[in-house]
Amino acid sequence: MSDHTARDEAIDRFAAINSTYYRRAFRRIGERRGYVPSLNIAAAVLGPVWLAGRRLWSAFWPFLVADLLAVVLIAFALGGGASAGQSARADRLETLAATRLLEAKTANDRDAGTPIAKSLTRSAAALEQAAKDARQAAEDARTGAWLVALLGTGMLAASRLVAGGLANHIAERRFRAWRLEGDAGKAGFSHLHAAGAAALLAIFVPIVFLHFNDRTLFDAFPSDPAWNSGAAAWLDRFIAAISSAVSPAAGTLTKAINGMLGVMEGILTQTPWPVVMAIILAIAWQLAGFRVFLLTFVAISYLAILGYWEKSMQTVALLGTAALISIAIGIPLGVLCGYNRRVAAIVRPLLDFMQTMPAFVYLIPVIALFGIGKPSGIIATIIFGIPPVVRLTALGIASVPASVREAAVAFGASRTFILFKVDLPTAAPSIMAGVSQTILMCLSMVVIAALIGAKGLGEDVLHALQYAAQGQGLLAGLAILLCAIVLDRVVQGRRVQ
Structure with missing residues (x-):
């Protein structure tokens, strides 16, 4: 027919x-x-x-x-x-x-x-x-x-x-x-x-x-203000109870983050600036090539000439600590999600919550648990920055062709060999994209972290906002932008050439 x-x-x-x-x-x-x-x-x-x-x-x-x-x-x-x-x-x-x-x-x-x-x-x-x-x-x-x-x-x-x-x-x-x-x-x-x-x-x-x-008929929703105050009071008591319960663990975590941050900040700020500059330029040339080397040289010159060197190093230390913790947690968790659909189904709503919740909202419980200071800024940055690396790592692992794994199994490869020699290398582009996104997301929290005591370039932007200093705010904002561009190009390596 x-x-x-x-x-x-x-x-x-x-x-x-x-x-x-x-x-x-x-x-x-x-x-x-x-x-x-x-x-x-x-x-x-x-x-x-x-x-x-x-x-x-x-x-x-x-x-x-x-x-x-x-x-x-x-x-x-x-x-x-x-x-x-x-x-x-x-x-x-x-x-x-x-x-x-x-x-x-x-x-x-x-x-x-x-x-x-x-x-x-x-x-x-x-x-x-x-x-x-x-x-x-x-x-x-x-x-x-x-x-x-x-x-x-x-x-x-x-x-x-x-x-x-x-x-x-x-x-x-x-x-x-x-x-x-x-x-x-x-x-x-x-x-x-x-x-x-x-x-x-x-x-x-x-x-x-x-x-x-009759514009008063549906002008406002008929809500009871007592519900809002009652719910807020209950949350106050709940957060206070949690803060009291986890206070020892929170203190230990704060000390660990402070120690890691102190080491990184000390290396970047106490080492003579010519040495740090030379190392940064050498890393840029080695990993990303000559064009990124020139971009890095221009960015470093801008930071040094305008007096942002020390604050930019503080920002990089804060960012580096948060990014390293995010990557150390995110890549293994993403691998697990890529292998196990049940784990992915549980983790995905949490990642959605972490990405959609405004940063100013979850600063409140972070301050309640960890107080004011750099550790709270790092923890808030981790919450905001960890979802991209988890999502893209899970996507990369799940996208590895089944035929590649079957070929490795046919040649007698173990699960460890398949993970480190097959899956991770095949998923490396997706994982590196997640790492880059996590670094940039962490850097975007610089100004917000400055609100709760974190130092660095975000502090200058915050002061400019408070005193309507447009010029100073634009200069500090451009410094943050240059840091973000350099870090992204260096992490992406020669693939951006």
Whole structure:
């Protein structure tokens, strides 16, 4: 049986479930390329209701949002638009002006030459003028409201025309998917889904009109402030209990981080600067080539000439400590996630939480547990920087071709050999990308870490923000940027050439 005959039979089956209208429309669309002009009256009239009945969800939600936006504009205009607020303001000013005018008249009747009488008279005149201006603004806004109503009406009409013009094409694609799946139940019109869409519109549209008719009706969510204070008090007690319980372990961890940071900071800041510069330039040349060597030379010169050398070394020490801990934890954890899907399913939500939670939020429990200072800044940086290396390491391990592992097993390789000689080398590009991202994420925390006592270039940016010193802030920010660029190029090595 030819493909054309099979298509005709499938169209006939679809038409048997729907109508001959779709048989003709689908054949016209199938016989031509590109957009074939057509207008589905049912889709144009019903809009999202028709799309829901046909289970065309990818089109249903955009058209539903477009319809609701048009309804919001129409309801806003019918409710007076911006003129409602202006009219209320004009009413308040007129009432206040009348009261002030009465006070001025009383004061003038007593003694017209007193400063109080003159002040009240000027105030009454100013309020009258303000009331007139507000009333004029309300009239202007009322004129603009009709334009908003026309815009909303035009948007609604355009949305329905577009829905009618695209409906047959979208349904034809749906029909082709149904033909491949062989599920005839998807071809019919679902009255249940259409009723659900109609119910959504029946709920949303009156709420929108009620809101703009009485703007205090849905102005704020009816929440109880006592719930917020009660939850905050419970969290205070919970964090205090945890802080008391983990205080010995937190103290030990703080000392370990301080020791590691002290060693790195001492090496970078106490070693004579020509030696440190020469080593950095040599590493850049060796790992990344001549161009990165020149970039590193320019960046180091900028830091040294403008007096940022010591603070940049403090920043690198802080960053290095956080990055080393993040990498030391992240790569093994990523390897485990790459091998074990259950572990990955558990770790993934934690990584999502660590990446989506704003840094300022988790600074609070970190300060509660570890206090103010550099260790807290490093721990907060680790929380923010560890997800990329875990994700990309797991992706690299999971992406190793099974045939490569099978070949190694066929030659008698052990699990350790496969890990270190097959999987890790094959996944090395992905792992190194994760390491680079982790370093950059750690460096992006420099300014935030300065808020809780960490030193370095972030401190200069923070001071510039506090005192609106634009020039100083830009210079310090450029120093951080140069550090980030150099570290990224050096870590990526010759692959960036």
